[in-house]
Amino acid sequence: MRAIAIVGLVIVCFLFSYLVPLNQAVSEDTKACLRCHGIGTLKKPLDTGESISLFIDGKRFEKSAHGALDCSSCHPGINLKNHPKPKKVTSKKDYIKEFSPNCLNCHPKNALMKPAVHGEIVKKGEIYCSQCHGSHYISSMKEWKNKVSFTEYCMSCHKFDISKTLPSKEKISLKVNEQEIKKSVHGKFQCLVCHDDFSKVKHPIYNFKDKKQYRTEMTKICTKCHTDKELQKNPAHYALSKTASCIECHGYHGVKPAKVVKAMPENQYCLSCHSRAISKKMKNGETLSVQVKESDILSSAHKKLKCTECHKEFSTTQHPIRVFESIADYRAKAKDICNNCHQDAVKKYDKSIHAEALKKGNQQSPECLKCHDYHKVAFITKDKRASSDLCIKCHADSGKAFKDSVHQQAIEQGKQNAPNCASCHNSHDVLPTNIAKLGDSCAKCHKDVKTSHNKWLWNPPVRLTSFVDAHFNSASCASCHTKVEKAILLTLVDRAKGKPIKEEEVAKALNVDTKAIKGKIDQNGDGKVQEQELWQFMSSMKSKTNANLAGRIDVLNPNDAHKIEPKNKSIKDCAYCHNPNASFKAKLEVNKEGDKPIKFEVDSKALNAAYAIPNIKDFYVLGLTKIKILDVLFFLALLGGIAVPIGHITLRILTAPIRRKRREGK
Amino acid sequence: MKKVYLHPLPIRIWHWINALGFIILIITGAQIRFGDAMGLMSFETAVDIHSWLGFILLANYFIWLLYYLFTGKIFRLYIPPFWKPIEYIKSSIRQAKYYGYGIMVGDKNPHHPTPDSKFNPMQQISYLMIMALLIPIQIITGLILWDPQLFSSLAKLFGGIQIVSLIHTGLWIFFSAFIIVHFYLATLGHTPMAHIKAMFTGYEEEHDEH
Numbered sequence: 028m029r030a031i032a033i034v035g036l037v038i039v040c041f042l043f044s045y046l047v048p049l050n051q052a053v054s055e056d057t058k059a060c061l062r063c064h065g066i067g068t069l070k071k072p073l074d075t076g077e078s079i080s081l082f083i084d085g086k087r088f089e090k091s092a093h094g095a096l097d098c099s100s101c102h103p104g105i106n107l108k109n110h111p112k113p114k115k116v117t118s119k120k121d122y123i124k125e126f127s128p129n130c131l132n133c134h135p136k137n138a139l140m141k142p143a144v145h146g147e148i149v150k151k152g153e154i155y156c157s158q159c160h161g162s163h164y165i166s167s168m169k170e171w172k173n174k175v176s177f178t179e180y181c182m183s184c185h186k187f188d189i190s191k192t193l194p195s196k197e198k199i200s201l202k203v204n205e206q207e208i209k210k211s212v213h214g215k216f217q218c219l220v221c222h223d224d225f226s227k228v229k230h231p232i233y234n235f236k237d238k239k240q241y242r243t244e245m246t247k248i249c250t251k252c253h254t255d256k257e258l259q260k261n262p263a264h265y266a267l268s269k270t271a272s273c274i275e276c277h278g279y280h281g282v283k284p285a286k287v288v289k290a291m292p293e294n295q296y297c298l299s300c301h302s303r304a305i306s307k308k309m310k311n312g313e314t315l316s317v318q319v320k321e322s323d324i325l326s327s328a329h330k331k332l333k334c335t336e337c338h339k340e341f342s343t344t345q346h347p348i349r350v351f352e353s354i355a356d357y358r359a360k361a362k363d364i365c366n367n368c369h370q371d372a373v374k375k376y377d378k379s380i381h382a383e384a385l386k387k388g389n390q391q392s393p394e395c396l397k398c399h400d401y402h403k404v405a406f407i408t409k410d411k412r413a414s415s416d417l418c419i420k421c422h423a424d425s426g427k428a429f430k431d432s433v434h435q436q437a438i439e440q441g442k443q444n445a446p447n448c449a450s451c452h453n454s455h456d457v458l459p460t461n462i463a464k465l466g467d468s469c470a471k472c473h474k475d476v477k478t479s480h481n482k483w484l485w486n487p488p489v490r491l492t493s494f495v496d497a498h499f500n501s502a503s504c505a506s507c508h509t510k511v512e513k514a515i516l517l518t519l520v521d522r523a524k525g526k527p528i529k530e531e532e533v534a535k536a537l538n539v540d541t542k543a544i545k546g547k548i549d550q551n552g553d554g555k556v557q558e559q560e561l562w563q564f565m566s567s568m569k570s571k572t573n574a575n576l577a578g579r580i581d582v583l584n585p586n587d588a589h590k591i592e593p594k595n596k597s598i599k600d601c602a603y604c605h606n607p608n609a610s611f612k613a614k615l616e617v618n619k620e621g622d623k624p625i626k627f628e629v630d631s632k633a634l635n636a637a638y639a640i641p642n643i644k645d646f647y648v649l650g651l652t653k654i655k656i657l658d659v660l661f662f663l664a665l666l667g668g669i670a671v672p673i674g675h676i677t678l679r680i681l682t683a684p685i686r687r688k689r690r691e692g693k
Numbered sequence: 694m695k696k697v698y699l700h701p702l703p704i705r706i707w708h709w710i711n712a713l714g715f716i717i718l719i720i721t722g723a724q725i726r727f728g729d730a731m732g733l734m735s736f737e738t739a740v741d742i743h744s745w746l747g748f749i750l751l752a753n754y755f756i757w758l759l760y761y762l763f764t765g766k767i768f769r770l771y772i773p774p775f776w777k778p779i780e781y782i783k784s785s786i787r788q789a790k791y792y793g794y795g796i797m798v799g800d801k802n803p804h805h806p807t808p809d810s811k812f813n814p815m816q817q818i819s820y821l822m823i824m825a826l827l828i829p830i831q832i833i834t835g836l837i838l839w840d841p842q843l844f845s846s847l848a849k850l851f852g853g854i855q856i857v858s859l860i861h862t863g864l865w866i867f868f869s870a871f872i873i874v875h876f877y878l879a880t881l882g883h884t885p886m887a888h889i890k891a892m893f894t895g896y897e898e899e900h901d902e903h
Binding site (some may be wrong): 298326379477486487488491493494496497500601605606607608639640643645646647650653654657659660661664665667668669671672673676678680681682685690691 | 700725726727729730735737740745746748792795796799838840842843848855856858859863866867869872873874878882
């Protein structure tokens, strides 16, 4: 049946072909083709539902730039005798793709690549020759350029799905929706009104690094008409225009009048701008995103709040322009917003090592936002691991150490009372570990800790908990409940005031800069404070202050304090510490205001020196910190005690004859 | 030879408890201090014994104190006659001369003990110091070391636990030497066992030759 239909069609074509009026200029070959392809209804339906018209308007073709060419020039190998059988075409685009290379027969690729923009399109192969130039009715480019409007000229390529990949690997679409422009506030504009560096003969190529630069540069186009003066009428909008690109809110070509209806719900009003990728510039040049994702707010603990409940100075009528030195400055001030409701937490935070570090310029140190996020303020989680993970983000070493602990095991076993970081260190008032009284933190959970220790830790004949206290006061819990290296820590204190002497006070007493303290203590700079150096330092301090050294036993590496062992593995042997052989290292700590102390390794022999008596008045561990010179005195005294009788007896033996004679003389 | 009742029973009991206690305290003290070199017992055992004995001797001290306070003899026996200083110094020198020289050449002991004056001048000042000052100090410093937290305010009065320990150790050194000399001196009666026997029986034999 199909064969009959084709033969029938060919016959019909022949009969009709003689009716088609053709100019004599058209070659015989072309005429032959047009006998069939001149029939207006001739088309080929595709499987995709599209259909390709096979009709060629002979007259129009004749007038085209290719009017004098034979069909076989572009469709080589096809003539009446050798017409391909119905071709399987999957889609229009594939058809175009297949036939476009035929153009290259006459238009060599080299020539096409010469104009840079054209070359780029040819190279990328996103669109094909016939898509821009047409297929059978191609007019001369020169004529066409003269004839078409600017917009038509631009759109001839930009109506297609063309794109550009930036060095940042970001892809930007160069497709322009003409209808969108027509509907926009710029509907009557020709492309060149905005893109005035382009023309029918000029097509500059921009080399944007990334999308951000692209947006920023493109925004400059807007300012040609929308001048600073005009924008300054609305300060918030003006400030925004200095950091955000216009297109962020107003779109690219379909420029919308971005008037926000003030009557809309407040959060929606704010989000009209802030839902977009807008940012704010800090004085130091840093850029802060002020984009707010609505989904973040809705999933947050603050989902029921209005924007202005936190951002009190803002409203649908007020949008003050705030100035910040830097992102750090902004983040620090953001705390004031939290303080509106969370005064207690902020007050505690202000005392913390984190607040102090931030004040001193440590950008890594957290403020409210670093832990609680901006708008995605999380609900307080009961997942102990999740809340610890927050700390571990910065304190990775501590997290690693904690992993080995009995406490981590408890968390993993899902025990309700298992501790996480905040259980000991607090969440807001995180203090330097040397003043945080972490022993008290242990006692928060281990409430019967005194009585339980007192079962074995007591001195006969009376079982007193004060004996436990004596140990708790001079050794950290981790000293016995971890298996790591221990040390004697000597903290510089004002004995009269009972407070640590801080770095600044040391500097003042020694009459040096805080940075020079190290050199004043470790004078030979060998990284270890020798006995003599320690006593010299103490002597200089004591001449100005009531300096003394408070001692305690703790883990050598503070991080190891996280490695708490199960109860049955803790140290119960008194001689672990009370032993002259216990080789504990010694460290000197000089406290810093709200920060970790400066630590120096000290020759532990210092603790056994006579100088320790006036300098370490309130710390003494039987056996461990004994004053060695007293041992020598003990042996000398024993020798003396023995020597007296021996000497006396010897004299008595030697003088025995005298006594005998005297008795006899009597 | 006449017998003098020098040592009443409570004093004898006190003395021997004290003697034994001192020796054991000195040894356990050494064990606590020389844990690395001595292996008589563990640190814990040494501390336990030391603490128990400390309290026993504390109670024992009160036997001595109360006995002599109630009998009123404490002043007569232990307080040197400071109102007759020259005489006292002279007799002290005489006594020292006796131990250093006289005893060698066969002189008589210048001091003749009686129940009201059982100590020679040197003993008198020594025992006064020991009983009224050194033992109480050793007891107090011992108590502080026994529970530094309970007695922390006392420790402060001394100037810190380090000084408390220094005093306690210093007196341990002194008592260690003292007890040897004390034992030797106890053998200097008219027979080597005379004084020691007296400490058991209460009666000191006054020998004519001596």
